Each structure stands twice: as structure tokens, then as C-alpha cells.
Amino acid sequence: MHTLIVGGRKTGKSTLIRRVLEELDLSVCGFETKKETDLWDDVYGNPIYIYDPGVPRRQTEENRIGYCKNQCPKPDKEVFERFAEKFRDFPSGKDMILMDEIGFMETCSGRFCECILSALDGDTPVIAAVKDKDTPFLNQVRSHKNCRCFHISVENRDELVGEVTEFVRQQMKGRR
Secondary structure, eight states: OEEEEEEOTTSSHHHHHHHHHHHHTOOEEEEEEEEOGGGOBTTTBEEEEEEOTTSOOOOOGGGEEEEEETTEEEEOHHHHHHHHHHHHSOOTTOSEEEEEEEOSGGGGOHHHHHHHHHHHHSSSOEEEEEEOOOOHHHHHHHTOTTEEEEEOOTTTHHHHHHHHHHHHHHHHTTTO
């Protein structure tokens, strides 16, 4: 079973995942996305980048997946398409696939969405932060037969850490 942390903006999805991975000392491959508010552009808004987990973060045109201004995303399909190719070939020797986060921008790239769904169909455990938005793709991810959703809120996020950690620990038994 894969682990999906589902919630709205600023509820602590990424923080919860980071705490679980640190507690269990798991090595990951996959991706992390981050809105870089320090790099605000008056015309386009906040740039959003996709990164490999566990390596120094660098912001370039090659990994800028788009911009968001006034909660209106403007994704760059070409960057998603390029990353989808890389995403298909996860390195062996990692404990888990990290997808932080799966949101509405990804739907600009059918290939990237296929890679996410393929990982959810696979045997390598996945832990993912998933936006709590009503879109066909996000609904498909959240209802995937191989996934368990943990719904996070500001009120329950601290208690949820232990529950998710124990769930992931059970999923990892015999894999390491």
C-alpha cells in the first residue's frame, strides 16, 4: 500500500512526510516541488521548481515547472515532459519513491501523469503529498486501489505523524 498525505495549502503535508522519512531513516528517489517565494516576479508571480530529493536545490529554466500568481498556476508542459522521462527510471537501491507534491499543474503533461500512475501501480512503496482539489487526475490518484489516504489538517497534523509513521513502517517490513 502506498501512502498519500492529502490536504490543502499550508496544512503540513511536506513537513509530515519529512518527519516520517527522518524517523524511519528511509532513502528516497522521486521529486519535490517548491514554490520559491524569494524569487517573486512582478509579472509572473512565484516560480515553482521541481527537484531531486536529497541533493542541493538549484533553480534553472530546466527545472522551473511554472509560475503561480494569485493562486492561478501557469505550468510549463515542456519541463514536465522532460522530467517525466527521468522519472520513469528511478535508481535502484532506494527504499521509497517520494512525490512531493502532486497537484493540479501536473495535468498539463499526460506523460508526467502516466508516470505517477505507473509508480502507484508498482511495488516500490510511494509516499506522496496530494492536493485536496477536485480534479479528474487528483481524484484518480486519491482513489487508486494501491493507496491509503491520510487526510491532514492544521488541527490533526501532529497526531497524524505517529499514525503515518507506523503505517509506513508496516509497509517497509521485509523490504530493507
